[in-house]
Amino acid sequence: xxxxxxxxxxxxxxxxxxxxxxxxxxxxxxxxxxxxxxxxxxxxxxxxxxxxxxxxxxxxxxxxxxxxxxxxxxxxxxxxxxxxxxxxxxxxxxxxxxxxxxxxxxxxxxxxxxxxxxxxxxxxxxxxxxxxxxxxxxxxxxxxxxxxxxxxxxxxxxxxxxxxxxxxxxxxxxxxxxxxxxxxxxxxxxxxxxxxxxxxxxxxxxxxxxxxxxxxxxxxxxxxxxxxxxxxxxxxxxxxxxxxxxxxxxxxxxxxxxxxxxxxxxxxxxxxxxxxxxxxxxxxxxxxxxxxxxxxxxxxxxxxxxxxxxxxxxxxxxxxxxxxxxxxxxxxxxxxxxxxxxxxxxxxxxxxxxxxxxxxxxxxxxxxxxxxxxxxxxxxxxxxxxxxxxxxxxxxxxxxxxxxxxxxxxxxxxxxxxxxxxxxxxxxxxxxxxxxxxxxxxxxxxxxxxxxxxxxxxxxxxxxxx
Numbered sequence: 031x032x033x034x035x036x037x038x039x040x041x042x043x044x045x046x047x048x049x050x051x052x053x054x055x056x057x058x059x060x061x062x063x064x065x066x067x068x069x070x071x072x073x074x075x076x077x078x079x080x081x082x083x084x085x086x087x088x089x090x091x092x093x094x095x096x097x098x099x100x101x102x103x104x105x106x107x108x109x110x111x112x113x114x115x116x117x118x119x120x121x122x123x124x125x126x127x128x129x130x131x132x133x134x135x136x137x138x139x140x141x142x143x144x145x146x147x148x149x150x151x152x153x154x155x156x157x158x159x160x161x162x163x164x165x166x167x168x169x170x171x172x173x174x175x176x177x178x179x180x181x182x183x184x185x186x187x188x189x190x191x192x193x194x195x196x197x198x199x200x201x202x203x204x205x206x207x208x209x210x211x212x213x214x215x216x217x218x219x220x221x222x223x224x225x226x227x228x229x230x231x232x233x234x235x236x237x238x239x240x241x242x243x244x245x246x247x248x249x250x251x252x253x254x255x256x257x258x259x260x261x262x263x264x265x266x267x268x269x270x271x272x273x274x275x276x277x278x279x280x281x282x283x284x285x286x287x288x289x290x291x292x293x294x295x296x297x298x299x300x301x302x303x304x305x306x307x308x309x310x311x312x313x314x315x316x317x318x319x320x321x322x323x324x325x326x327x328x329x330x331x332x333x334x335x336x337x338x339x340x341x342x343x344x345x346x347x348x349x350x351x352x353x354x355x356x357x358x359x360x361x362x363x364x365x366x367x368x369x370x371x372x373x374x375x376x377x378x379x380x381x382x383x384x385x386x387x388x389x390x391x392x393x394x395x396x397x398x399x400x401x402x403x404x405x406x407x408x409x410x411x412x413x414x415x416x417x418x419x420x421x422x423x424x425x426x427x428x429x430x431x432x433x434x435x436x437x438x439x440x441x442x443x444x445x446x447x448x449x450x451x452x453x454x455x456x457x458x459x460x461x462x463x464x465x466x467x468x469x470x471x472x473x474x475x476x477x478x479x480x481x482x483x484x485x486x487x488x489x490x491x492x493x494x495x496x
Contacts, residue, residue: 046102128206151218215245
């Protein structure tokens with residue numbers, strides 16, 4: 031755990047006592063901070079109180095005595111309207127920050143030279159975060175992995191000059207971290223997402239841009255126009271920028287030619303990294319993730335041979351194009367993390383004949399943007415609230431059924447894929463949030479894996495990456 035000493039001896043309010051919130055409260059207490067914690071869920075507040083953390087309704091707190099409000103990233107800061115704790119903090123001019131900001135302050139105080147890699151983007155950030163941490167570990171570095179990937183950042187080991195931190199940052203977390211200042215800041219891509227929490231695409235992009243604007247070196251994917259503009263702005267200000275692309279090779283930066291990453295960076299010999307045979311990095315979207323990793327590792331002084339060896343040994347992440355079983359010529363792939371159309375596109379692009387399981391709680395735009403991939407779909411099996419709308423988009427061109435539930439979809443897709451007698455993929459890539467039927471995308475992915483394992487004649491495993 032990282033004790034938060036930057037507010038030692040001061041009084042701090044904390045709202046939100048879920049997993050990361052409770053970890054933050056513990057870190058504050060360990061750092062000698064006078065914490066008043068609260069949560070709208072009485073059970074969460076009772077759990078904190080049972081650990082000896084002071085809890086009280088923040089409506090009755092003396093806000094004139096508070097040095098900060100530490101807010102859980104799941105609590106609205108601006109849209110659709112600020113949470114009532116935020117309103118009270120602003121009335122009393124109390125700064126509103128989050129756990130990533132507390133980490134950044136502790137790093138600067140204890141070990142400002144400790145390498146700190148911060149990763150954001152609409153899609154791909156978890157894979158990129160895990161890939162970079164894996165590569166640094168292979169390189170023999172003391173590596174700490176945390177943030178939005180599911181490990182509360184303040185539960186990591188305390189900063190030391192040689193310790194490397196690889197931290198995934200959501201837009202919510204960046205919004206609560208005004209002084210991130212990473213060694214390497216990565217912005218992979220931008221497409222509309224979380225607009226209910228940020229109000230507009232402009233606001234969303236501006237928040238994401240803050241991560242790279244604060245970094246010593248910015249690594250920016252330039253395949254989307256908002257990111258290109260952010261890169262141009264930083265370059266015009268004289269800031270170091272490494273451009274990356276999954277769509278083409280670059281005169282300066284790291285691009286992809288369809289087989290190899292091509293690195294062309296000032297002061298370095300050109301280099302090529304063949305990723306075509308790395309199953310865990312299948313697809314152009316993973317070429318971008320790998321390009322971000324190569325850029326970061328190069329900036330941190332890792333040699334090319336180690337980078338290549340580390341890329342080849344990356345096992346991949348669960349729920350991201352995860353091979354979970356095979357039955358004869360039919361492969362089963364769990365891409366439950368694809369919670370919007372942009373996230374589903376890479377999986378649809380990666381396979382030639384797909385029995386596609388899609389649906390759930392729909393996001394803005396539905397699946398209209400996926401029409402270029404429809405010729406790859408042998409049949410769609412639609413589940414959840416989105417099923418009628420997705421059926422309307424598929425129309426008469428693509429065979430589909432409204433399966434309703436995931437278990438029915440898996441059973442029908444497997445039977446029809448096997449009966450076709452050809453190489454095929456049963457792909458869960460929902461292009462939707464999970465919350466209509468499952469608590470989160472991990473539970474949805476686990477349910478898919480279990481349904482596949484229950485099928486007859488299936489070799490159910492994560493499978494060999496290839």
